[in-house]
Amino acid sequence: MTSKIVKVLWAGRLSYTAGLRLQKILFTQHHENLGKDTSNTLVLVEHNPVYTVGIRDKSYTMQDIEKLKGLGAEFFRTNRGGLITFHGPGQLVAYPILNLKQFKSSVKWYVCQIEKMIIRLCAEYGINGKTSSNTGVWVNDKKICAIGIHGSRYITTHGLALNCNTDLSWFNHIVPCGIEGKGVTSISKELHTNVTIQDVLPLFQNAFQDQFECSLIECSPEESSELLGNASNLWNHNACL
Secondary structure, eight states, X not given: OOOEEEEEEEEEEEOHHHXXXXXXXXXXXXXXXXXXXXXXXXXXXXXXXXXEEOTTOOOOOHHXXXXXXXXXXXXXXXXXXXXXXXXXXXXXXXXXXXXXXXXXXXXXHHHHHHHHHHHHHHHHTTOOOBOOSSSSEEETTEEEEEEEEEEETTEEEEEEEXXXXXXXXXXXXXXXXXOTTOEEOOHHHHHTSOOOHHHHHHHHHHHHHHHHTEEEEEOOHHHHHHHHHHHHHOOOTTOOO
16 A cells, blocks of 8 residues: 655744735645645744644633733734634744545544644654644643644644744743643653754654554745745735635
8 A cells, every 4th residue: 555645844933914824835835736646745844932722712802801911922823723822933833735536534633633644743852742622732631732624625734833842932921722721741841851852753754654554855046035925925814825
């Protein structure tokens, strides 16, 4: 059986606006090339500071939003699942833009695979990651990886955020993922040493390949340049997938 192909795109530091636009471009490509494995893309990115809320979160007023923006972060409402979270430097954000029909036509299965992948990655560092009744991966009662996805006709957007050496004080201003009494942690905090995104990337990609039974191939420099150029050139601050 031929292994499924997933292109991997390391986008570097990217604004959240550009990240949304990039996902939209890749989502559209899926519908123009349905049935082709090469449409599947794993986007890996580090965002500038931003707070995002999911589709179910209607609780944030303009006053709340302005307060968060006053900290030096952007604020976006998105159509992903989950409640409020933070993205920023030191956090590896992954957007798998996949046609689940080429894997398994189940969003529940997909989320479960992401959780298993991150637990596997944590184990590589000797960290005991676990699932709970709340989506994501946890170390005791602290979340190390948040998951919030969207699926349309089995094409996935949004994804996961893994804290590598994130400044966790950004989370002090919100109730992360809307779950009272829980905290956040990072790989660096758990190991008491600095572990960067670049340190984690190779292990992350290996874990992704194994968990999703696929082969990752790097986007060509030309394709990467075109995708990132198109994503960065459209500054629509109301952009939503």
